[in-house]
Amino acid sequence: MTEVLAGERKQQSPVKGSLIEIFSSFQGEGGVVRGSCFGRRQIFVRLAGCNLHCIWCDTASSRDVNAPTCRVETVPGSWKFTTTANPVTVDFTIEQILNLSTKDLHSVSLTGGEPTFQEEFFYELTNKLYELEIPIYLETNGYYPQRIEKVAPLISYACVDIKDRSANSVKKGNWEKLVERELTSLSILNNFPAKVFAKLVVTEDTNLNDVQMIANKLREIVIPIVVQPVTPLGGAKAPSAQKLFQITETLAETLPTDLFGLSIQGHKLLKLL
Numbered sequence: 543m544t545e546v547l548a549g550e551r552k553q554q555s556p557v558k559g560s561l562i563e564i565f566s567s568f569q570g571e572g573g574v575v576r577g578s579c580f581g582r583r584q585i586f587v588r589l590a591g592c593n594l595h596c597i598w599c600d601t602a603s604s605r606d607v608n609a610p611t612c613r614v615e616t617v618p619g620s621w622k623f624t625t626t627a628n629p630v631t632v633d634f635t636i637e638q639i640l641n642l643s644t645k646d647l648h649s650v651s652l653t654g655g656e657p658t659f660q661e662e663f664f665y666e667l668t669n670k671l672y673e674l675e676i677p678i679y680l681e682t683n684g685y686y687p688q689r690i691e692k693v694a695p696l697i698s699y700a701c702v703d704i705k706d707r708s709a710n711s712v713k714k715g716n717w718e719k720l721v722e723r724e725l726t727s728l729s730i731l732n733n734f735p736a737k738v739f740a741k742l743v744v745t746e747d748t749n750l751n752d753v754q755m756i757a758n759k760l761r762e763i764v765i766p767i768v769v770q771p772v773t774p775l776g777g778a779k780a781p782s783a784q785k786l787f788q789i790t791e792t793l794a795e796t797l798p799t800d801l802f803g804l805s806i807q808g809h810k811l812l813k814l815l
């Protein structure tokens with residue numbers, strides 16, 4: 543399939559963008575809700591740049607849109623990389639994706655950083671992947687609903703973050719606006735064939751009122767949510783088991799139980815990329 547698809551590509555795109563890495567692995571997040579690709583083989587394209595500042599960000603080095611180089615796995619699953627100077631073209635990115643394609647490939651994960659941050663590059667890359675009939679899994683912070691709207695018909699699966707206040711993603715006072723943007727992105731994607739879910743990273747300091755508010759909003763648009771215990775970074779404390787129970791019991795006050803579940807970062811447990 544790869545060779546045929548490569549041969550079908552016709553037009554070169556001059557658009558360039560900064561990447562952090564491209565590699566093949568299993569999707570380690572998402573749990574069991576609709577839209578999750580947990581356990582699926584994916585090629586991960588990590589785009590550089592992000593507009594938020596979550597205290598527990600586990601890809602902090604990806605936030606710099608001026609990252610000088612990116613690393614590209616040479617053979618799928620080998621964890622052997624070459625280094626390439628940024629910015630790179632969309633066509634270069636597609637070549638690497640095709641090179642890393644395996645029989646069990648489920649989808650290409652566009653992740654970051656925030657993949658929509660480099661708007662034009664994200665748009666071109668998404669369109670090229672769609673032309674090649676490669677399913678796209680979008681992992682986004684949901685901050686740019688208008689950018690998401692432009693590509694929403696092309697997306698097969700999407701995970702949109704919903705941040706609670708303990709993430710400190712934005713300056714104080716703007717948290718409600720951030721949630722509005724995230725919910726708008728979820729609604730837009732949900733109007734298209736994409737299977738969509740929300741991801742809430744939780745800490746010991748997650749406020750149950752925030753969880754209740756988010757659950758109320760999700761009930762209106764009937765979108766599932768996964769609760770993901772934070773990897774303790776930046777001073778964020780991992781939630782206790784008791785806190786996790788409190789969070790899912792709070793969700794259950796509003797949502798049917800098949801609309802939420804836990805997401806454990808399986809790739810970290812298995813020490814995968």
Ligand code: SF4
Nearest residue numbers: 592594596599655683
């Ligand atoms: S949105 Fe994602 S990449 Fe951006 S700061 Fe938050 S965790 Fe990091």
